[in-house]
Amino acid sequence: MKRIKKSDGIKLLAKDKTQKIELVTRSIASDEAAVAAKMKAIEPKLLGIKLVKYSRGDSSKVWVPYYFLTYDFVVRRGLSKNHTNDRFAKKGRIAVVYDANEMHASLYDVSADGEIPFEKKDVSATGTMVLPESGKYEEILENAERAIQRQMLFKAYKTEGQLSIVDAKKFYREAWQLQVFYKDREFIKYAYLDDYGVHNERARGLKTRMDHF
Numbered sequence: 001m002k003r004i005k006k007s008d009g010i011k012l013l014a015k016d017k018t019q020k021i022e023l024v025t026r027s028i029a030s031d032e033a034a035v036a037a038k039m040k041a042i043e044p045k046l047l048g049i050k051l052v053k054y055s056r057g058d059s060s061k062v063w064v065p066y067y068f069l070t071y072d073f074v075v076r077r078g079l080s081k082n083h084t085n086d087r088f089a090k091k092g093r094i095a096v097v098y099d100a101n102e103m104h105a106s107l108y109d110v111s112a113d114g115e116i117p118f119e120k121k122d123v124s125a126t127g128t129m130v131l132p133e134s135g136k137y138e139e140i141l142e143n144a145e146r147a148i149q150r151q152m153l154f155k156a157y158k159t160e161g162q163l164s165i166v167d168a169k170k171f172y173r174e175a176w177q178l179q180v181f182y183k184d185r186e187f188i189k190y191a192y193l194d195d196y197g198v199h200n201e202r203a204r205g206l207k208t209r210m211d212h213f
Helices: 031-042 137-157 206-211
Strands: 021-024 055-076 089-099 104-108 119-122 162-182 185-192
Touching: 031 162, 031 185, 055 137, 055 185, 089 137, 104 137, 137 162
Parallel strands: 021 162
Antiparallel strands: 021 119, 055 089, 055 162, 089 104, 162 185
8 A cells, every 4th residue: 555655744643762552452454454444434335336436545554542531420310410419310331432633532332332452562663653642631531521411411311410530541543544535625534453443433222221320
């Protein structure tokens, strides 16, 4: 595969020689299979005809920074947020997987899917580019908690709740960074080599289970 050059205007981070052992998801797909799966996902077909067709530019293998953030929540419906009586409270645990490169959160169902399995690796020693985080840690936490409040708690209980962080793990996912074009517009897509995206990026049935906590 042709590698992205810095001169192409793609923002890349040089290898950090101070990088130490990090948590990573296990890469199981071949480069060709990962890229083919991503292109299939972004180029849907109807009756065998592609509805959208991208032209390919350069590509580069990268490590993408993520966070796995686990929270306990308490929702007290019909009572003030500071009310101490837990008789009518709803309690549970919810997690967010946060893409620190593109700065967005995906809800994660810890009750159904458990912990994400990680391996340990010195990513700086792999020779693969390590992408930087696009925001500060405080901003990441703020965005993650906003996603929980608005996308999950309010939808399930019609009110926000109290959140307390239980655990925060930074990890990396190995991927091909793809430069693609559509109607003279440039986009950057990521073809991941792990199986996380296939199985866990949508919290299946999470709202239903939360209703029964």
